Amino acid sequence: MFELILKVPEAAVEAVCDSLEALDAQSVTVEDADAMTAAEQALFGEPDMPPPKAGWNQSRVVALFALEAGAREAAGLLQAQDFFEGCVVLGVQPVPEQDWVRLTQSQFAPVEINPTFWIVPSWHEPPAVAREVIRLDPGLAFGTGTHSxxxxxxxxxxxxxxxGQRVLDYGCGSGILAIGAARFGATDIVAVDIDPAAVESTRLNAQANQVKLQAGLPDLAKGEFDLVLANILATPLKVLAPLLCAHVAPGGHLVLAGILSRQAGELTEAFAPWVRLAVSDEEDGWVLMTAQRD
Structure with a gap:
């Protein structure tokens, strides 16, 4: 593998990246060329808000190619384009061989939920203090235990x-919430998602954790449940309010996440016709909202 490294002014970044993809670059990354200097710029604003500007004054663009010839040909073709004015080819260099599996695994360590409850990737041993453990490896579906x-x-x-309680995990992703309910006694568990890949991920993770559950598309969820969990985002949660509340049995609990602190009022209002939501937890700008049906 070979990297083509470019220095690109802000106005040309989009055209250069589009051209690199058209020239069969296997990946293209963009970073601040002035990083770690006095000229470094921060482009990230508050959660759910746009960045203050579209790009850095100068960007370092790195394109990955399978062959050195492909990287050098791409450099030559780019240099002939009008939009490349002001850009600089910094070089073409081989990418050192790495054990990508081990490198990826090293980025995921056991996650503490509470002192005795942990999420542990398969390549780690559980901590000695762990009494309840979910084995979960990073995959395509959302939900590894690392997010607040x-x-x-x-x-x-x-x-x-x-x-003895009936549990619904709506928008199950990796199935981690359904598996967590099983760890604390639930045996009648339904996990649903609109993404077939998430459904398959939930099934595989349930098998790996020796948990029995039903996983499928949303129409699998029928009837009322003692606990309804939905970790999605505020906008779809508001749309789903009547459906989710209809699945909560009298005396049952509704647990909602994926909500920014500033969105709590919107959710309270959206669910008010059915239940009284309240903030039960808060972490890193996100809140957990819960209710118990009368």
């Missing part, structure tokens, strides 16, 4: 016993 919204849902679930 997932941790808050699991912490809330871990505070209660769910033996």
């Amino acid at each position: 919204t997932t941790r808050m849902c699991l912490r809330w679930t871990a505070q209660r016993a769910w033996a």
